[in-house]
Amino acid sequence: MSQKKSWNIIRFFQTLTYFDVIPFLSKIPGVKAMILDNQSTKTPEFKPSKTGTILVAGATGGVGKRVVRELQKQNYPVRALVRSIDRAQTILGENLDQRSEQAPSLEEGVISDQRSSAGSRIQFGSTDDFYEGDITIPESLKPELMKNVTAVICCTGTRIQPVEGDTPDRQKYYQGVKFYEPEVAESTPEAVEYKGIKNLVELASNSLRDPSFQPIFDFRNANEEMKAIWGALDDVVMGGVSASGFSVNDQRGIFSGNVSTDNNGGFASVRTRNFETPLNLSGYQGIYLKVKGDGNRYKFFLRCDPKWDSIGYASSFDTKKDTWQDIYLPFSEFKPVFRAKVVNEAPPVKENEIYSLQLMLSKFEYNQELNPYFQPGTFHLDIETIEAYGGEKTPQFIMISSAGVTRPGRNDLDLSQEPPAVQMNDQLGGILTWKLAGENSIRDSGLPYTIIRPCALTEETTPENLYLEQGDTLKGQVSRETISQLCLEILKAPEAVNKTFEVSKTSGNRLENWTQQLSSLQPDC
Structure with missing residues (x-):
């Protein structure tokens, strides 16, 4: 049975503020900056890589x-x-x-x-x-x-x-x-x-x-906008105590942290702020990731709606410890998910209207099924590039x-x-x-x-x-x-x-x- 730990309300408000879930805070001078504690207060004008x-x-x-x-x-x-x-x-x-x-x-x-x-x-x-x-x-x-x-x-x-x-x-x-x-x-x-x-x-x-292949995030050629658009979205939003972060170093993006099942939690993730212009990946077959993991099974999400708490389209992938892998996630295999439950009546992925991306390590797969490789504790996933594949x-x-x-x-x-x-x-x-x-x-x-x-x-x-x-x-x-x-x-x-x-x-x-x-x-x- 998981232990009850103190909930960090400051991190809760930082998460909601970072993703502009409470939009009126942005209109109060200095409040957003104070809550985010030196994090970027302005959504960066990120434009996906045109190519390498x-x-x-x-x-x-x-x-x-x-x-x-x-x-x-x-x-x-x-x-x-x-x-x-x-x-x-x-x-x-x-x-x-x-x-x-x-x-x-x-x-x-x-x-x-x-x-x-x-x-x-x-x-x-x-x-x-x-x-x-x-x-x-x-x-x-x-x-x-x-x-x-x-x-x-x-x-x-x-x-x-x-x-x-x-x-x-x-x-x-x-x-x-x-x-x-x-x-x-x-x-x-x-x-x-x-x-x-x-x-x-x-x-x-x-x-x-x-x-x-069409690069979306090429961390080998990272700029400040590319770094600033990713933010942590952990189970603190549901009372949990998991903590993660995203950084760029040595020509790779790094998703790392500690995932805990305390307080009935069990997931850590990083998500992009909504793109200023939604990605149009029509004409491509799916998402390609070049990653080096730690043996965990991760999820990759696409969101086709600008709303904060909307359906996400998820696809799971397994990693091999300390081994670079080519991961291909066909659009046809992404599952429409709302709070870890599959929404069978949802439409398929809108490849021409993708507002944000998300990486997650979760105790659950879908519909309360457990992630068979999940272990609480520290984790580390290196990402060299995120691309669309299968285009002309x-x-x-x-x-x-x-x-x-x-x-x-x-x-x-x-x-x-x-x-x-x-x-x-x-x-x-x-x-x-x-x-x-x-x-x-x-x-x-x-x-x-x-x-x-x-x-x-x-x-x-x-x-x-x-x-x-x-x-x-x-x-x-x-x-x-x-x-x-x-x-x-x-x-x-x-x-x-x-x-x-x-x-x-x-x-x-x-x-x-x-x-x-x-x-x-x-x-x-």
């Missing part, structure tokens, strides 16, 4: 630096692969939004003569970092480069400059005001466009995980190539009417031919990919309409700004998988309506 880290290769080039900026604007964790961290810091840095417009314009690709075979990293933001390496030197691309990476945007390219040199800001060549006789500035197209791409693709294909695949390797890669030597074209890059392919070391070889290494990799072939790139900053085409006959111009925005759209576009297309600006199609065009394009054979 996005690796941008060629991150200091004309397109690459814009891709990094756009990723940061949309709260993606970013890793910038550069040949020189010192050089990259002057172009990107912590205040990228301001610096990128003031820094000298640099050609796409790796931009410094400084090379590193060691592979080093440096932070440039709360979730962002530089990695020093060279795609043409495979030993500089260490496995840690791909840690937590879920997609690669490759903006590398051979550096080209006018034979006669350029002005300090390179504007005369970069803007394409007139034709200047070009030359390869460093390395070779074979090394950069083919061998370098192949090196990066091989590393990615050995490291990237299935893109059909999206591109994991996005390559910025070039229109015209198949045109040199084609008998059906009048080369005199083609852009200079096509006419001068041989003079520039077969740059387009090697770009095509690099594309083929991506197609052969087995990765879900998208290859974008922009027409002549410009420095325009005004919004542009897009026209997409296949067959490699398209001519025209498109801005680097627009291409960077397109890359981010393609990251989340299943209809872009395994497709290659040319793109130019046009007066007919808005950027936001390009998906219909993309859907009509054919996947590569």
Whole structure:
């Protein structure tokens, strides 16, 4: 028989206050802060992880630096692969939004003569970092480069400059005001466009995980909002004395505490505050957890109602002591539960309207059945990531190539009417031919990919309409700004998988309506 212990009314009010169960307290100056005793009094503006880290290769080039900026604007964790961290810091840095417009314009690709075979990293933001390496030197691309990476945007390219040199800001060549006789500035197209791409693709294909997963909480890339949104919800709300907490340390979330059956209690849990915008996980099959437990059986809850005391949808999972496990919880197997009792007449999980998540260790399973592995006392559960699984695949390797890669030597074209890059392919070391070889290494990799072939790139900053085409006959111009925005759209576009297309600006199609065009394009054979 459990022993009667003193009930902690302060913890009771702290729990109700933390989850805003007593909303009028929030309107009384200082009262909520006093009750919570230095805990956060404001619901954090938490937004679930869009994905894992996005690796941008060629991150200091004309397109690459814009891709990094756009990723940061949309709260993606970013890793910038550069040949020189010192050089990259002057172009990107912590205040990228301001610096990128003031820094000298640099050609796409790796931009410094400084090379590193060691592979080093440096932070440039709360979730962002530089990695020093060279795609043409495979030993500089260490496995840690791909840690937590879920997609690669490759903006590398051979550096080209006018034979006669350029002005300090390179504007005369970069803007394409007139034709200047070009030359390869460093390395070779074979090394950069083919061998370098192949090196990066091989590393990615050995490291990237299935893109059909959608991170919700990736504790490997935790921020303050992610930590603050979880709070304890223990049996103190029913008179019990169990106590738990949630913390983030060593790239993992930690649910731990002491569960007690005293005072007829027997559960400890942590729950998120309601998300500002409910999660929409429609199109996915269920919830994936990467955990290391202690041998206990735990429950995972989804709540599809913003009310405090509403039906929760629960699924139990067993852990092995001190062993990392992949846990898959299909939505179809979640049980509608109200205070540990199954509500048979309740509707199934609303995958498109999930307001909160909860982890629990309980003496009970469902309908008064006992948890067969339950033992009162201390417990500890490490969580590396919480994700939705089973969604449509999206591109994991996005390559910025070039229109015209198949045109040199084609008998059906009048080369005199083609852009200079096509006419001068041989003079520039077969740059387009090697770009095509690099594309083929991506197609052969087995990765879900998208290859974008922009027409002549410009420095325009005004919004542009897009026209997409296949067959490699398209001519025209498109801005680097627009291409960077397109890359981010393609990251989340299943209809872009395994497709290659040319793109130019046009007066007919808005950027936001390009998906219909993309859907009509054919996947590569």
